[in-house]
Amino acid sequence: MYDIIIIGSGAGGATMAYALADSGKKILIVERGGYVPVEKENWDSTEVFQKDRYTTTDLWLDKHGKEFRPGMHYNVGGNTKFYGAALFRLREEDFKEIRHYGGTSPAWPIGYEDLKDHYLEAEKLFYVHGKRGSDPTEPYDSEPYPYEALPHEPRIQEIFDELKQYGLKPFELPIGVNFTPHPFINAPYTLDRFDGFPDAAERKGDAHLCSLSKALEHPNVELMINTKVLKLVTDEDGKRISEIIVEKDGETQTLKAGYVVLSAGAINSAALLLQSRSEKFPDGLANSSDQVGRNYMFHQNSALVALYTEPNYTKFGKTFGINDFYHAARGYEFPLGHIQMLGKSDEHQIKADSPVPAPGFTFELMAKHAVDFWLTSEDLPDPENRVTVEENGQIRISYTPNNTEGHKLLKEELIKALKASGKFDSFFFKGIYFSKGMDIGSPAHQNGTTRMGTDPRTSVVDPYCKAHDLDNLYIVDGGFFVSSGAVNPALTIIAMALRVGKHIKNNVLAS
Ligand SMILES: Cc1cc2nc3c(=O)[nH]c(=O)nc-3n(C[C@H](O)[C@H](O)[C@H](O)COP(=O)(O)OP(=O)(O)OC[C@H]3O[C@@H](n4cnc5c(N)ncnc54)[C@H](O)[C@@H]3O)c2cc1C
Numbered sequence: 001m002y003d004i005i006i007i008g009s010g011a012g013g014a015t016m017a018y019a020l021a022d023s024g025k026k027i028l029i030v031e032r033g034g035y036v037p038v039e040k041e042n043w044d045s046t047e048v049f050q051k052d053r054y055t056t057t058d059l060w061l062d063k064h065g066k067e068f069r070p071g072m073h074y075n076v077g078g079n080t081k082f083y084g085a086a087l088f089r090l091r092e093e094d095f096k097e098i099r100h101y102g103g104t105s106p107a108w109p110i111g112y113e114d115l116k117d118h119y120l121e122a123e124k125l126f127y128v129h130g131k132r133g134s135d136p137t138e139p140y141d142s143e144p145y146p147y148e149a150l151p152h153e154p155r156i157q158e159i160f161d162e163l164k165q166y167g168l169k170p171f172e173l174p175i176g177v178n179f180t181p182h183p184f185i186n187a188p189y190t191l192d193r194f195d196g197f198p199d200a201a202e203r204k205g206d207a208h209l210c211s212l213s214k215a216l217e218h219p220n221v222e223l224m225i226n227t228k229v230l231k232l233v234t235d236e237d238g239k240r241i242s243e244i245i246v247e248k249d250g251e252t253q254t255l256k257a258g259y260v261v262l263s264a265g266a267i268n269s270a271a272l273l274l275q276s277r278s279e280k281f282p283d284g285l286a287n288s289s290d291q292v293g294r295n296y297m298f299h300q301n302s303a304l305v306a307l308y309t310e311p312n313y314t315k316f317g318k319t320f321g322i323n324d325f326y327h328a329a330r331g332y333e334f335p336l337g338h339i340q341m342l343g344k345s346d347e348h349q350i351k352a353d354s355p356v357p358a359p360g361f362t363f364e365l366m367a368k369h370a371v372d373f374w375l376t377s378e379d380l381p382d383p384e385n386r387v388t389v390e391e392n393g394q395i396r397i398s399y400t401p402n403n404t405e406g407h408k409l410l411k412e413e414l415i416k417a418l419k420a421s422g423k424f425d426s427f428f429f430k431g432i433y434f435s436k437g438m439d440i441g442s443p444a445h446q447n448g449t450t451r452m453g454t455d456p457r458t459s460v461v462d463p464y465c466k467a468h469d470l471d472n473l474y475i476v477d478g479g480f481f482v483s484s485g486a487v488n489p490a491l492t493i494i495a496m497a498l499r500v501g502k503h504i505k506n507n508v509l510a511s
Pocket residue numbers: 007008009010011012013030031032033071073074075076077078079080082083084085086087088195196227228229230263264265266268269272444445446476477478479488489490491493
């Protein structure tokens with residue numbers, strides 16, 4: 001019997017473990033995956049992007065019943081082992097109602113002030129490098145980022161300067177990376193393969209290194225890997241989770257805990273609750289509102305590769321962002337979204353995404369000149385965009401894109417800025433660019449499926465992420481988002497875990 005069982009060791013679960021570790025309570029983290037192996041393939045783009053070496057082989061269904069393999073990573077540290085560690089706070093306005101081209105983004109039951117201090121703590125915990133005040137939309141904080149912004153490599157600095165001259169306000173991207181000297185290895189660390197790759201040097205500010213490893217220093221905290229939670233069972237009253245049914249090494253086991261924190265990621269947490277249906281709860285657990293799995297969001301995301309005449313020898317290009325179009329501004333009635341640099345693409349990545357075959361040297365040439373951008377716009381919560389579970393346990397994602405107009409305009413603004421600002425629209429390459437929108441197979445920014453609210457009829461968890469329907473269940477992962485904002489979600493999940501962890505420690509366990 002444990003005091004607390006945490007399901008999942010990603011951004012939410014690992015940080016919950018960190019926040020609760022010094023309570024002295026007996027804590028178990030149950031993770032369905034194992035450790036990501038440290039091997040040379042970690043930095044091999046063919047292995048990572050073409051052969052999908054580290055993604056699940058599970059197949060899900062789309063709304064038409066067509067199978068696809070989702071870009072999900074089941075391992076210690078969850079998806080943060082592969083993320084780009086661009087660690088943003090939501091903007092103050094994101095917690096309020098906002099009108100968009102595609103409809104209304106609803107207000108949260110909490111405000112930015114409720115997360116402010118936890119954001120700062122999260123930035124410290126995850127080694128965030130940034131320049132406070134450089135992003136015109138970033139909420140104010142009197143404390144600087146814990147670490148100085150990463151320098152732009154020369155080619156990126158040129159583009160940064162060109163965009164500034166054009167009239168935009170590019171800013172230093174907040175990135176989580178740990179440069180503190182290693183106790184035995186004195187060699188310097190060069191940032192290179194990062195965004196989408198696991199980091200063989202273990203320097204990325206991920207949930208495994210920043211939160212979980214610190215939690216596991218406490219003797220009262222245990223980690224059980226390669227253990228998949230299959231079902232949650234309630235007591236007779238139906239008010240508490242009494243048993244957690246898991247599968248480990250092909251065998252089924254039952255675990256018990258006083259409190260359960262579900263942090264399996266927005267899609268898998270919803271799926272597990274739905275899968276835990278019983279005679280008493282035929283629609284699944286924590287689902288009296290019928291909201292579990294609904295309002296699935298994962299942003300309108302696109303990668304855009306611009307081919308300049310100048311070669312781009314950058315190793316690590318992910319050092320600036322553009323938020324000039326985040327709010328309704330510059331002549332637009334509604335928000336368009338956010339732009340950031342992507343990790344520098346190579347010929348294998350460009351080949352993997354090419355719609356047409358071509359000789360290898362073509363991709364090499366393109367990669368040599370490529371400058372990579374990532375565009376994110378808000379998608380809106382729609383109850384019909386949802387996660388469901390088939391009778392056989394297979395996950396189905398029914399999703400129809402919304403609010404696409406803003407994303408289209410954002411892309412046009414970026415192209416306009418690149419063409420007007422420098423040497424992009426040149427004689428040789430003539431302003432060639434490629435862009436690819438992310439579809440449901442890329443659920444990196446998944447959120448919204450167990451939305452937060454004060455009304456148990458319209459939401460799944462309360463403002464401290466406790467399930468309205470159950471006295472001992474907290475759900476702390478991307479699921480609690482009420483709206484998605486248009487910045488990357490992980491820092492908000494980490495900050496929320498710190499907030500909820502403190503609340504459980506100080507108010508729930510103490511009483
Ligand atoms: C390639 C990539 C790049 C990204 N870049 C960024 C970025 O730059 N910035 C940013 O903010 N975000 C980024 N993200 C998104 C970010 O990684 C996620 O928002 C974040 O990891 C979500 O945290 P989570 O706790 O909700 O879920 P996860 O981190 O996915 O953790 C869930 C954990 O639960 C485990 N689990 C699932 N089901 C079960 C089960 N039944 N039993 C036991 N364990 C289970 C999983 O194995 C996993 O370890 C990126 C994601 C990807 C894939």
